[in-house]
Amino acid sequence: MKRTKNIALIIVAALIFISACKQSYQPSIAAANINYMVVEGVINTGADSTVVKLSRTVSLSGKTSSSPELNAQVTVENDQKASYPLQEIGNGKYGSPSLNLDNTHKYRLRIITSNAKEYVSDLESAKTNPPIDSIGYIAQGNNLQIYANTHDPNNNTRYYRWDYQETWQFHAKYFSMYITNGNAIVPRDPAKQIYSCFAGSTSSTISLGSSAKLQQDVIYQAPLTRIASSSEKIETKYSILVKQYALTADEFAFWQNLKKNTEQLGSIFDAQPSNLNGNVHSVTNPSEQVIGYVGVTNVQQKRV
Numbered sequence: 001m002k003r004t005k006n007i008a009l010i011i012v013a014a015l016i017f018i019s020a021c022k023q024s025y026q027p028s029i030a031a032a033n034i035n036y037m038v039v040e041g042v043i044n045t046g047a048d049s050t051v052v053k054l055s056r057t058v059s060l061s062g063k064t065s066s067s068p069e070l071n072a073q074v075t076v077e078n079d080q081k082a083s084y085p086l087q088e089i090g091n092g093k094y095g096s097p098s099l100n101l102d103n104t105h106k107y108r109l110r111i112i113t114s115n116a117k118e119y120v121s122d123l124e125s126a127k128t129n130p131p132i133d134s135i136g137y138i139a140q141g142n143n144l145q146i147y148a149n150t151h152d153p154n155n156n157t158r159y160y161r162w163d164y165q166e167t168w169q170f171h172a173k174y175f176s177m178y179i180t181n182g183n184a185i186v187p188r189d190p191a192k193q194i195y196s197c198f199a200g201s202t203s204s205t206i207s208l209g210s211s212a213k214l215q216q217d218v219i220y221q222a223p224l225t226r227i228a229s230s231s232e233k234i235e236t237k238y239s240i241l242v243k244q245y246a247l248t249a250d251e252f253a254f255w256q257n258l259k260k261n262t263e264q265l266g267s268i269f270d271a272q273p274s275n276l277n278g279n280v281h282s283v284t285n286p287s288e289q290v291i292g293y294v295g296v297t298n299v300q301q302k303r304v
Contacts (some may be wrong), residue, residue, distance in 0.1 A: 037072035039292030046298030068092025
C-alpha cells in the first residue's frame with residue numbers, strides 16, 4: 001500500500017513538473033514591406049473565356065485581406081509575336097472572350113503595370129485537355145463526397161487540376177406570410193417571398209490528380225469537395241460546375257507545392273514551407289519574386 005502511494009506521489013510530482021515547464025510561445029513576425037506580384041489564371045485555347053487575376057501579397061498582421069493590381073496592360077502572346085489583349089474587368093481581373101488559339105504554337109502572358117513594371121511568363125506549349133467523363137457522389141459516413149472521373153485515351157495528359165462553383169437552394173428557418181408596409185402588417189406579396197433562397201460559393205482548396213504512375217491515363221473518383229449531411233447545400237437542390245485543367249509536370253509540381261504550403265501545415269509531420277517556383281518573372285527587376293504559374297490548355301467543364 002505504501003509503495004502504491006509513493007508511485008502516485010511520483011506521478012503527481014512529474015505532472016506538476018511538466019505543466020510548470022510549459023510556456024506559451026508567441027513568435028514575433030518581422031515587419032517587412034512585402035509586395036510580391038501574384039498571377040492567377042490559365043490561357044484558355046478553347047471556346048471559353050481567358051481570365052487572369054493580378055494582385056499583390058499583403059501582410060498577415062495587416063487589416064487588408066487583398067490588394068488587386070489595377071490599370072495594368074495584359075496581353076497573351078505566341079511564339080510568332082502575335083498578341084491578344086485582355087480587357088480589365090475589375091477588382092484585378094483581366095479577360096477576353098474565346099481566343100480560339102492554335103494548339104501548334106506556344107503562348108505566354110505579358111503584364112505591364114500602371115507604374116511601368118513589366119512581367120512575363122515563360123512560353124508554354126498548349127496541353128490538350130480531355131473531357132470530364134462524369135461528376136458523381138458517394139456517401140461516406142455523415143458526408144457526401146463529390147468526385148470527378150476523366151481519362152485520356154492517348155495517355156498524354158497525366159496531370160490534372162480541378163476547381164468548381166457551387167449553387168444551392170435552401171429554405172429559411174421560418175415561413176413569413178406577412179410584411180410591414182411602414183404603417184401596418186399586410187400579407188406578403190408572392191414576388192417578395194423570402195422563404196426559398198439561393199446561395200453559392202467557389203472552391204477554396206486545391207484539387208489535383210495524377211496518373212503518371214499508372215499504365216493508363218485514367219483518373220477515377222478524384223475528390224472535389226465534401227458536404228456534411230446536415231448542410232443546407234443539399235437540403236433542396238444542389239448544382240456544381242466543375243472545371244478541369246490539363247497541367248505540365250512542372251505546373252503540377254507548382255500546384256502541389258502550393259497545396260503543401262497553404263493546406264497541409266500545422267503539425268510536426270507536415271512538410272516544411274518552401275519556395276514556389278513558378279513560370280512568371282519580372283523583366284524590370286529579375287531578382288524580384290513573382291508568385292504564379294500560367295498554364296496553356298483548353299479548359300473543360302461539366303455541370304451536374
